[in-house]
Amino acid sequence: MERKSKQVDKVMLNMPVVFTEKEKQLESTRIEMGEMKEENKRLKMFLAEISKDYQSLKMHFLDAKRQIENDVEEAELVSLSLGSCLAKHNYKEEKNIANKKRKQEENQIKDTLSLGLEVVEEETWPPCKSMKSLKNGNGEVSQQANPSKDRVSVRARCDAPTMNDGCQWRKYGQKVAKGNPCPKAYYRCSVAAGCPVKKQVQRCAEDMSILITTYEGRHNHPIPKQSYQLNPSQISSNPSNPSIKNSDQMITDSIAQAITTDPSFQSALATAIASCIRVHGVQGTRESSSGSYGHGHGGVLQERNSNECSSSYLAMSDSVMTSSHYQENLKIFQPLMCSSGAENASSTPVDDGEQ
DNA sequence: CGTGTTTGACCTGCGC
DNA sequence: GCGCAGGTCAAACACG
Numbered sequence A: 001m002e003r004k005s006k007q008v009d010k011v012m013l014n015m016p017v018v019f020t021e022k023e024k025q026l027e028s029t030r031i032e033m034g035e036m037k038e039e040n041k042r043l044k045m046f047l048a049e050i051s052k053d054y055q056s057l058k059m060h061f062l063d064a065k066r067q068i069e070n071d072v073e074e075a076e077l078v079s080l081s082l083g084s085c086l087a088k089h090n091y092k093e094e095k096n097i098a099n100k101k102r103k104q105e106e107n108q109i110k111d112t113l114s115l116g117l118e119v120v121e122e123e124t125w126p127p128c129k130s131m132k133s134l135k136n137g138n139g140e141v142s143q144q145a146n147p148s149k150d151r152v153s154v155r156a157r158c159d160a161p162t163m164n165d166g167c168q169w170r171k172y173g174q175k176v177a178k179g180n181p182c183p184k185a186y187y188r189c190s191v192a193a194g195c196p197v198k199k200q201v202q203r204c205a206e207d208m209s210i211l212i213t214t215y216e217g218r219h220n221h222p223i224p225k226q227s228y229q230l231n232p233s234q235i236s237s238n239p240s241n242p243s244i245k246n247s248d249q250m251i252t253d254s255i256a257q258a259i260t261t262d263p264s265f266q267s268a269l270a271t272a273i274a275s276c277i278r279v280h281g282v283q284g285t286r287e288s289s290s291g292s293y294g295h296g297h298g299g300v301l302q303e304r305n306s307n308e309c310s311s312s313y314l315a316m317s318d319s320v321m322t323s324s325h326y327q328e329n330l331k332i333f334q335p336l337m338c339s340s341g342a343e344n345a346s347s348t349p350v351d352d353g354e355q
Numbered sequence B: 001c002g003t004g005t006t007t008g009a010c011c012t013g014c015g016c
Numbered sequence C: 001g002c003g004c005a006g007g008t009c010a011a012a013c014a015c016g
Helices: A002-074 A091-112 A247-261 A263-280 A323-337
Strands: A078-084 A117-121 A133-135 A141-143 A148-156 A169-176 A183-190 A199-204 A210-216
Touching: none
Parallel strands: A078 A117
Antiparallel strands: A078 A148, A133 A141, A148 A210, A169 A183, A183 A199, A199 A210
């Protein structure tokens, strides 16, 4: 018992020493914890800042990405400009105005037109300064009534030197214009002798991949039929057969797909629409088309420029359409012009081969 | 040989 | 009137 108490005393004696060491450890641990808490706090703040920066950068990145996407989208627009020289104007002044107008409309169209087409009414064609007498096919000299009255400009991404628009063109000149290192090529329609239509092809100075094709005048002959033919099964509407889609929807789908995937189709479409609009704006006393094309030219009328920007998908059977043709063609494109999509497509019957 | 392209010269309109 | 720029002509050349 005595022995036991001695041991307890020893323990009791030793206790304070043990507690102080533990307390010291505890104290140091507390200090460490406090420091770690401080560090943790700092790290949290640091993390918050990093997170904030990250969010900010993310926003910037998304904005930049969106901007780039918009730019690409804009660059891939098929730009289509119409013009006429009905009166004498100050060309340069109007050109500036038209450029501003075009940019404004490009922005508007970006927001409103899902089709990706730009149709700009433009009155910037320089006054028909040279009403030169042009030799017709018979070698006679005939005064052109208004050879450069109509002018249509088509902008499209195209790596090839020219766009295939279904016509046969003969190059008659090339010139390096001021302000653009890319030479401008001058073509004349060689489908029919005496056809007053000309086109100018030039690459955009800002973006070499953009080909600016400017058409001038009206064809005095049918435009050759080309490769873009819709499948007849798609054309023929068959409501009794549920497996076959509504023809308009099929057409719409086909055209929509072509539009969204093929830049050359965009350019061809632009040309075609321009043709529609041009025809619509002209009094209707036109000869109906004979429909025959490609005779008597020794095969010259076939497309030769295989390096042209793909084939012309959309070929009007006749460049000199009647207004009813125009209406028909316009009806086809109406669903596409509207952002509402194919569901609202009108049920306009489309004849076989008519597009 | 026929047809299309190239390219330097020429023409025309416009601004100064 | 002059110079400049855009558009056109036409001879030379290339190609199939």
